[in-house]
Amino acid sequence: xxxxxxxxxxxxxxxxxxxxPILFRVKVEGEKIVDVIPSTGYNHRGIERLCEDNTFLxxxxxxxxxxxxxxxxxxxxxxxxxxxxxxxxxxxRAKYLRTILNELERIHSHMLLFAILGELIxxxxxxxxxxxxxxxxxxxxxxxxxxxxxxxxVMPGGVRKDLTPEKIQQIKKALDxxxxxxxxxxxxxxxxxIIKKRLSGVGILDVQDVYRYGFVGxxxxxxxxxxxxxxxxxxxxxxxxxxNVITRNECDSWSRMMVRVDELFESVNIxxxxxxxxxxxxxGPKAMIRTVKAGEAIARVEAPRGELVYYIxxxxxxxxxxxKIRTPSFNNILNCQVMFKDANLADLPAxxxxxxxxxxxxxxxxxxxxxGRAEMKSLVDLAR
Amino acid sequence: MSxxxxxxxxxxxxxxxxxxxxxxxxxxxxxxxxxVKSIFRKLLEDFKNDFYLDFxxxxxYVEDKQFEVNYVVWVYxxxxxxxxxxxxxxxxxxxxxxxxxxxxxxxxEKEAYDLMGITFSGNSELKRGFFVAxxxxxxxxxxxxxxxx
Amino acid sequence: xxxVDIAKCISCRLCAFDCPAxxxxxxxxxxxxxxxxxxxxxxxxxxxxxxxVRVCPTQAYVTSNMYNLASFAREKIIKDVLxxxxxx
Numbered sequence: 001x002x003x004x005x006x007x008x009x010x011x012x013x014x015x016x017x018x019x020x021p022i023l024f025r026v027k028v029e030g031e032k033i034v035d036v037i038p039s040t041g042y043n044h045r046g047i048e049r050l051c052e053d054n055t056f057l058x059x060x061x062x063x064x065x066x067x068x069x070x071x072x073x074x075x076x077x078x079x080x081x082x083x084x085x086x087x088x089x090x091x092x093r094a095k096y097l098r099t100i101l102n103e104l105e106r107i108h109s110h111m112l113l114f115a116i117l118g119e120l121i122x123x124x125x126x127x128x129x130x131x132x133x134x135x136x137x138x139x140x141x142x143x144x145x146x147x148x149x150x151x152x153x154v155m156p157g158g159v160r161k162d163l164t165p166e167k168i169q170q171i172k173k174a175l176d177x178x179x180x181x182x183x184x185x186x187x188x189x190x191x192x193x194i195i196k197k198r199l200s201g202v203g204i205l206d207v208q209d210v211y212r213y214g215f216v217g218x219x220x221x222x223x224x225x226x227x228x229x230x231x232x233x234x235x236x237x238x239x240x241x242x243x244n245v246i247t248r249n250e251c252d253s254w255s256r257m258m259v260r261v262d263e264l265f266e267s268v269n270i271x272x273x274x275x276x277x278x279x280x281x282x283x284g285p286k287a288m289i290r291t292v293k294a295g296e297a298i299a300r301v302e303a304p305r306g307e308l309v310y311y312i313x314x315x316x317x318x319x320x321x322x323x324k325i326r327t328p329s330f331n332n333i334l335n336c337q338v339m340f341k342d343a344n345l346a347d348l349p350a351x352x353x354x355x356x357x358x359x360x361x362x363x364x365x366x367x368x369x370x371x372g373r374a375e376m377k378s379l380v381d382l383a384r
Numbered sequence: 385m386s387x388x389x390x391x392x393x394x395x396x397x398x399x400x401x402x403x404x405x406x407x408x409x410x411x412x413x414x415x416x417x418x419x420v421k422s423i424f425r426k427l428l429e430d431f432k433n434d435f436y437l438d439f440x441x442x443x444x445y446v447e448d449k450q451f452e453v454n455y456v457v458w459v460y461x462x463x464x465x466x467x468x469x470x471x472x473x474x475x476x477x478x479x480x481x482x483x484x485x486x487x488x489x490x491x492x493e494k495e496a497y498d499l500m501g502i503t504f505s506g507n508s509e510l511k512r513g514f515f516v517a518x519x520x521x522x523x524x525x526x527x528x529x530x531x532x533x
Numbered sequence: 534x535x536x537v538d539i540a541k542c543i544s545c546r547l548c549a550f551d552c553p554a555x556x557x558x559x560x561x562x563x564x565x566x567x568x569x570x571x572x573x574x575x576x577x578x579x580x581x582x583x584x585x586v587r588v589c590p591t592q593a594y595v596t597s598n599m600y601n602l603a604s605f606a607r608e609k610i611i612k613d614v615l616x617x618x619x620x621x
Contacts, residue, residue, distance in 0.1 A: 044515045048499075049524055054553070061553035061582045084407070146596075152582040160587060207433075214436035214488040232463050233409060288551075288588065298410065298456065298465055311441050311456070322525075326439035334491040 006034050011348065013042045020357065022333070024348075031344050036337045051323035056082060056156070057290055059320065063310075064152050066325060067358055069109050070303045072101045072145070074325075075154040077301040080235050081310040082156040084297035088289060092279040094158035095237040100171075100274045101144060101153050102236065102301075103267040107178070108137040109304035110260045113356050114185065117257065120349045121198045126188065133181045136174050143167055156292075158284020168275045175268050182264045189254075189261055199254035203339040203351035206251065213335040216328050217306020218263065219355060222256040224249045229302035236301075240277075243270050253354035291318045303328055305356045329358045388462035395430040399423055400468075409464050417470045417479055420455075424482045427457065427466075435459040435466075440492035442500035444527045451477045451502060472502065481506035499525045534579070534599050535586050537572055541593035544568035548585035548594065554578045557585060 012023040021042035027035040047066055051059045063078035064071040076098055083090060111134040118126030138148040144163060145151035153160055189195055210220045220227045228245045230238040246262040248255040296313040306328030313322040332355050339351055389405045392413070396403060399422060400415040415423060427435065438456040445452060451472040458465055470479060481504040483490035493504040498514040501523035516524060549557040549572060556578035559570040574585070586594040 041513055041515055041517065044517065046524070052527075057551055057584075058553040061580060061584070064582075065580075146583070147581070150581070152584075160583075211433050211436055212487050214438070214486075216436075227460065232460075233465075297407070298467065300458075300465075307438075307458075309439055309456070311439070311454070313443060322441075322443045324439065324441040324443075326441075330439075330491065330495075331488060335488055 005029065009345070013039075022357065024352075026340075026345065026348065028345055031346075033340045033343045033345060033348065036340045036348075038334055038336065040334070048323055048325060051320055053319070055290065055318045056292055056314075056320060057288060057318075059323065060155060061152055063325075064150065067327070068149060069112065069358065070105060070305070070308075071149070072098075072105045072151050072153055073301055073303040073308060075152065076102055076236065077299050077303075077308050077310045078312075079154050079156045080301065081297050081299035081312045082289065082292055084299055085295045085312055085314050086156075086289070086292040088157050088285070090158060091282045091284070092237070093162075093281045094283045096274050096278050097144075097159045097163060097283060098154055099237040099241065100163075100271050101141070101151065101159075103271045103274075104137055104141050104144075106267050106304045107264055107271075108134050108141070109356075110264055111137065113260065113353070114257070117350075117353050120353050121194060123192075123194050130185070133178060136178060140171055140174050143170060155284060156289040158282070160284070162283050163275075163278065168278070171275055172272065175272055179265070179268050182261065182268070186261045189257060195257075196254065198347075198350050199252065199257060199354070200250070201252050201254075202343055202347040203253040203256075203354060204251050205339050209338045213338060214331045215306075215335065216331050217302070217304075217356075218256055218259045219306065219332055221245070221247045222259045223251045227307070229300045229307050233300045235299070237274065241270055241273050253351055256354040291316070292320075305329055305358055306332060327358070329356075333357050388459070388464040391462060392464075392466060395426060396423065399426060411464055411466050413466060413468045415468060415470055417453075417472055420470060421480050421482060421485070423468065424455075424485050428485060431459055431461075434461050437486050437488050437492065438465070440489065440496050442496045442502050442525070444500065444525065446527050449474045451500065453477075453479060453496065453502060455482075477502045479504050483507050499523060501526060534576060534581065534597060535574065535583060535594050536597050536599075537574065538593045538595065539571045541591045542568060542571050543591055543593075544570040545590060546570070547588045547590065548572055551584050551588050553582060553584065554580045556580070 006027040006029050009026045009028060010023060011026055013021040023039040025037040025039055026033055047062060051062055054062060060075055060078060064075045066074050111130050115127045115130040115134065118124065118130065141151060142148045144161065144167065145153040146161060205215065205219065205223050207223050207225060210223050210225050216227065224247055226245055226247050231245060243266045246259050246266065248259055292314045294314055294316040298309060298311045300307055300309050308328055309326040311324040312320050315321045336355055340348070343351060386405060389411060392411055393403055396413065399419055400413050402414045404412055406412050435457050438458045441454040441456065443452045443454065451474065453470045453472060455468045456465060457468065472479065479502065481489070481493060483493060484506065490507060490509060493507050494510060494514045496502045497504065497510045498512060498516055504510060512518065544559070546559055549559050556575045557572045558575065560573045562569055562571050583596065586596055
């Protein structure tokens with residue numbers, strides 16, 4: 001940009017907001033941001049292509065590794081998609097268990113974001129406190145699924161582990177404590193002067209832009225758009241469970257965080273309702289689902305960051321023909337330049353973190369050049 | 385006939401080849417590649433502020449020797465996914481861009497070009513290295529016999 | 534991590550077939566009387582999804598409380614774990 005009166009500042013690719021690689025080329029005039037160009041390609045791992053080369057059963061674990069934070073949601077979406085392709089029925093108990101895990105994941109994902117927000121706006125105490133309370137949710141997840149983060153809990157046709165009455169008591173006890181803590185955080189977000197000053201009024205997103213750029217999830221809801229896959233497109237047990245869709249009309253960074261705070265209460269209520277009304281019965285099919293009949297389907301679920309879509313084409317046999325993954329961050333991050341109009345450079349992290357960026361979700365493919373010919377690496381080679 | 389299907393048929397009949405409801409909340413539409421702009425212009429007129437572009441999926445059908453570009457649109461009021469499909473020839477697959485109508489399409493088109501090699505005339509931001517590492521000339525999601533061997 | 538009770542294994546290879554990380558290799562044991570192949574888990578590759586535990590028809594895989602996999606060299610991981618196992 002020779003002869004331009006703007007200065008271009010690169011932010012990233014080393015962790016501009018969350019600890020993930022993405023480069024933002026920010027054009028500034030003085031302190032004002034004129035334009036932001038997100039530049040990608042640092043974290044491309046080849047998951048869509050790998051899915052085509054692996055069997056349906058192995059892809060379950062691959063889908064869980066698209067994103068570390070929302071792995072249960074990814075496997076849920078993958079399994080829902082397989083079930084839609086193959087017309088496989090899921091027992092009601094498995095549906096409720098999926099719901100419980102999905103909501104626990106939403107709680108800990110949002111809490112992680114609050115912690116990162118505290119760190120980025122210079123409020124380290126909030127980081128420490130939220131991370132401590134997040135640990136109790138992770139313990140619950142370990143109790144149910146066997147692992148703190150990487151649960152690998154959902155399988156096509158059902159789930160992998162059952163819940164005992166003793167565990168339900170533990171879950172309820174922990175959730176009561178968590179609810180009290182979330183009440184405290186809501187008070188902090190509403191009253192703390194640092195948070196109010198840094199977040200309110202920055203990163204304004206118009207309702208019109210939500211439709212035009214396809215923003216999803218809490219970001220759309222904070223601009224007054226009532227878009228929540230959980231009540232639009234029924235999956236898991238959400239059509240049996242009463243809950244509210246939180247919307248706000250402030251359209252700024254602060255309202256995006258407040259939507260998430262209020263969603264935590266809803267999530268806690270959903271988990272409590274689900275463990276109380278857990279139906280009896282099997283939790284999955286007797287035999288593993290290894291082959292899926294020919295067909296195609298689109299499945300949508302509501303991830304913590306917004307709407308997640310899987311599009312799977314099967315031509316019969318044990319391998320998918322095409323797996324397309326569209327993660328919420330793809331829509332939210334790559335279109336984020338509309339929020340930065342006339343913002344200050346110092347507000348950039350505060351706006352960015354309110355989008356809950358997840359770059360590893362967004363990029364999924366890698367090719368490694370060998371002997372002049374592009375060659376796909378298998379999961380084994382990538383693990384080395 | 386369900387309500388969403390009626391609405392979509394009212395809106396798009398005459399511009400597309402087939403409209404069918406494959407599952408609850410899922411409507412598949414097949415259309416000719418040259419109509420891509422007029423279809424989205426009509427959708428913008430009829431469902432203004434009521435839909436957003438969900439994703440654009442490009443699929444390589446080896447047996448038909450064709451690419452399929454699948455524009456998936458979520459319509460809020462109908463609670464329905466419209467999946468609008470265009471078949472393109474294997475040689476020089478090209479579509480008109482819709483990024484001037486729907487700005488979010490620009491990134492989906494960039495992804496489709498980077499992974500599948502489908503060009504969108506009118507989209508000036510198409511480039512390699514959007515996702516795939518730079519210096520690679522092949523399109524990673526195109527299925528060909530060399531990779532299988 | 535998971536441990537295999539080789540006495541229960543019937544060499545059906547389901548675990549090796551399903552392993553998403555290709556971490557399980559069926560190895561020949563010439564001294565065995567009936568089922569000549571037994572699984573060897575490479576914990577350097579294992580992603581701990583416990584699919585092998587779930588698919589095993591004879592429950593030969595058991596989840597354990599062992600977790601100390603860290604080692605200075607990748608090749609030593611399996612050896613070190615085994616050594617610790619014997620010592621304890």
